[in-house]
Amino acid sequence: MRLNNRIAYAFLAPYLLIFATFWLWPIISSFLISFQNTRVNPWRFAPSMNWGRLVGDPAFYNALYNTLIILVIQVPVMIALATVMAVFLNSPLLKARPLYRFAFFAPVVVGEVAYAAVFRLMFSADFGIINKIIGTVGLSPVSWFDNGTAAMALVIMAVTWRWAGYNAIIILAGLQSIPGDVYEAATLDRVGKVQQFFHITLPLLKPIILFCIVLSVIGTMQLFAEPFLITNRGGPGGATETLGLLLYRQGFTSLNFGYASAIAYTIAALAVAISLLNLFFGREAK
Amino acid sequence: MAGLTLKNVIKRFGALQVIHGADLEIEDGEFVVFVGPSGCGKSTLLRMIAGLEDVSGGEIAIAGTVVNDVEPSERHIAMVFQSYALYPHMTVRKNLSFGLTMNGNPKADTERRVAHAADILQIGELMDRRPGQLSGGQRQRVAIGRAIVREPQVFLFDEPLSNLDAELRVQMRVEISKLHKQLGTTMIYVTHDQTEAMTLADKIVVLRSGRIEQVGAPLDLYDDPANQFVAGFVGSPKMNFLKARIDAVSADGATAVLASDPGVKITLPISGRPDVGSSVTLGIRPEHFVDAGAGDADLTVDVDVAEHLGHTSYVYAAVSGEPLIIERPESRHAGSQDRLTVGVPSRRCFLFDAEGQRLR
Numbered sequence: 022m023r024l025n026n027r028i029a030y031a032f033l034a035p036y037l038l039i040f041a042t043f044w045l046w047p048i049i050s051s052f053l054i055s056f057q058n059t060r061v062n063p064w065r066f067a068p069s070m071n072w073g074r075l076v077g078d079p080a081f082y083n084a085l086y087n088t089l090i091i092l093v094i095q096v097p098v099m100i101a102l103a104t105v106m107a108v109f110l111n112s113p114l115l116k117a118r119p120l121y122r123f124a125f126f127a128p129v130v131v132g133e134v135a136y137a138a139v140f141r142l143m144f145s146a147d148f149g150i151i152n153k154i155i156g157t158v159g160l161s162p163v164s165w166f167d168n169g170t171a172a173m174a175l176v177i178m179a180v181t182w183r184w185a186g187y188n189a190i191i192i193l194a195g196l197q198s199i200p201g202d203v204y205e206a207a208t209l210d211r212v213g214k215v216q217q218f219f220h221i222t223l224p225l226l227k228p229i230i231l232f233c234i235v236l237s238v239i240g241t242m243q244l245f246a247e248p249f250l251i252t253n254r255g256g257p258g259g260a261t262e263t264l265g266l267l268l269y270r271q272g273f274t275s276l277n278f279g280y281a282s283a284i285a286y287t288i289a290a291l292a293v294a295i296s297l298l299n300l301f302f303g304r305e306a307k
Numbered sequence: 308m309a310g311l312t313l314k315n316v317i318k319r320f321g322a323l324q325v326i327h328g329a330d331l332e333i334e335d336g337e338f339v340v341f342v343g344p345s346g347c348g349k350s351t352l353l354r355m356i357a358g359l360e361d362v363s364g365g366e367i368a369i370a371g372t373v374v375n376d377v378e379p380s381e382r383h384i385a386m387v388f389q390s391y392a393l394y395p396h397m398t399v400r401k402n403l404s405f406g407l408t409m410n411g412n413p414k415a416d417t418e419r420r421v422a423h424a425a426d427i428l429q430i431g432e433l434m435d436r437r438p439g440q441l442s443g444g445q446r447q448r449v450a451i452g453r454a455i456v457r458e459p460q461v462f463l464f465d466e467p468l469s470n471l472d473a474e475l476r477v478q479m480r481v482e483i484s485k486l487h488k489q490l491g492t493t494m495i496y497v498t499h500d501q502t503e504a505m506t507l508a509d510k511i512v513v514l515r516s517g518r519i520e521q522v523g524a525p526l527d528l529y530d531d532p533a534n535q536f537v538a539g540f541v542g543s544p545k546m547n548f549l550k551a552r553i554d555a556v557s558a559d560g561a562t563a564v565l566a567s568d569p570g571v572k573i574t575l576p577i578s579g580r581p582d583v584g585s586s587v588t589l590g591i592r593p594e595h596f597v598d599a600g601a602g603d604a605d606l607t608v609d610v611d612v613a614e615h616l617g618h619t620s621y622v623y624a625a626v627s628g629e630p631l632i633i634e635r636p637e638s639r640h641a642g643s644q645d646r647l648t649v650g651v652p653s654r655r656c657f658l659f660d661a662e663g664q665r666l667r
Contacts, residue, residue: 200390200392202388202390202392203392203393203394203395205359205379205386205388205392206386206388206392206393206394206453207394207405207406208359208379208380209357209359209379209380209384209385209386209406209457210380210405210406210409210453210457211380211381211406211409211410212405212406212409212410213409216409220405220409221394221396224396225395225396227396
């Protein structure tokens with residue numbers, strides 16, 4: 022090995038060591054653990070135990086169903102909303118743009134526990150402001166924490182509130198990278214603003230939007246904080262239990278690390294598969 | 308096709324005025340070039356004609372109709388941008404047809420126009436490629452093609468060749484000139500390159516700091532500049548300017564003495580009567596020096612650098628700190644440290660007063 026290379030690896034060594042210890046090894050270790058019976062001491066190699074349970078576990082299917090419902094509803098709504106917000110932020114007519122940009126991005130930097138507490142207060146059945154507003158238009162109050170569908174809607178709203186601004190900032194960066202003279206050329210081509218949005222802006226934003234979708238899919242597959250903190254650990258009765266929450270429950274409540282590892286690998290595999298599907302359907306035609 | 312009229316056109320960005328009352332008449336079918344240094348307002352003026360910038364004052368009329376408040380899309384103009392501004396996600400065919408399709412133009416007519424433009428610009432084999440798969444020159448052709456399919460009354464070009472390499476620029480320049488002859492449409496072309504201006508234009512508009520300095524045919528600007536700025540801007544290498552003072556005024560004209568060399572006296576046949584003793588600037592183009600003894604006065608300089616290009620040589624010298632360029636086609640051996648004596652023919656000299664205005 023040349024001297025230069027040795028010096029380079031010497032500089033890289035501290036990082037590589039930490040990476041191998043706290044990233045690479047846990048990945049390999051959890052894969053191995055997923056084939057172990059971890060409910061006995063010492064752990065025993067039992068390849069079909071956790072994976073076999075996963076295939077027939079109603080709790081797993083419930084969590085998978087809930088996660089996919091959130092994914093299918095929340096991700097498209099949030100990305101559409103983020104795109105609209107980005108276009109709004111990019112408008113030359115908008116005054117105090119940095120203020121809005123900060124306001125839209127702020128939910129990401131707010132602590133999860135703090136924002137969950139605020140959401141719980143706002144959606145409280147008896148004294149929450151949301152039910153008060155619903156009451157003023159003559160509708161009956163909603164039991165946000167006791168009704169499974171309402172609880173799911175609440176989780177979707179909370180996640181959307183938290184991440185729409187973040188995605189809007191990414192999409193805004195994409196919008197700002199579209200040269201202004203392309204729109205001027207379209208204007209001279211007698212193409213209206215709405216047509217410009219659908220025929221120029223959206224196609225040119227496609228790679229950015231796909232990136233946001235992939236990030237959101239990965240995030241949703243790991244969704245944990247909102248159902249844990251807002252809807253009482255996936256309540257009511259598991260109606261908002263996600264795969265992330267099931268993993269936590271198996272790993273850190275039941276201390277069944279083998280099954281939790283199998284769930285973790287399933288989450289990762291699903292996230293990769295859905296992201297690849299996104300990229301496949303969103304690829305540029307040759 | 309249509310002519311254009313600009314009447315006292317003003318542009319302000321907030322408190323900053325960038326166009327100061329431009330007046331201009333452009334005939335139907337004319338090729339007009341706006342030329343000037345960076346920041347002179349030539350692109351702004353073009354964008355105002357296109358409708359991409361509001362008019363702060365005055366009037367712009369296309370084909371006799373004032374268009375100040377007419378939408379860009381309704382002005383019957385097409386513009387070729389410096390950056391080409393092609394739709395990056397569309398094929399060349401789609402780039403050409405997009406505007407027409409969006410406006411509900413009949414499909415057959417759109418196809419006819421696209422085929423016609425592709426034929427004129429010889430881009431037929433590129434139709435299914437995207438802009439990212441084209442070279443700079445090909446992109447420029449597509450951008451021009453997109454303008455052609457609109458069948459506009461006026462073509463606007465905003466420094467269309469500035470992103471191309473030198474060879475391609477010359478090639479495209481010739482093609483644009485051919486295109487103008489072929490289409491016969493009014494064209495307004497913005498450039499900072501005076502060679503482009505001289506070779507393409509029927510009429511050149513020289514701008515400086517938002518003001519039109521002179522309007523005229525290319526050779527008229529070269530032969531008869533209105534002021535020192537135009538004299539310096541038109542011609543390459545630029546005209547030499549030497550400090551001088553008026554030594555005498557007679558029926559034959561005014562005699563100027565070079566400040567750097569009082570032995571050099573040149574009498575210019577001007578009818579104006581500048582004050583004796585007043586400071587003036589003597590202008591002479593590098594290519595207008597003659598052999599020693601063949602002019603009306605001789606000028607001796609110490610050569611700093613000589614560039615021998617084969618067909619001609621440029622000798623760079625300084626006269627009392629003032630830079631001087633002399634073109635000497637036959638002087639292939641001059642080098643630095645040499646002394647060179649050249650003749651100054653008074654009929655090829657220009658005099659400018661202290662404000663830079665031509666003394667005639």
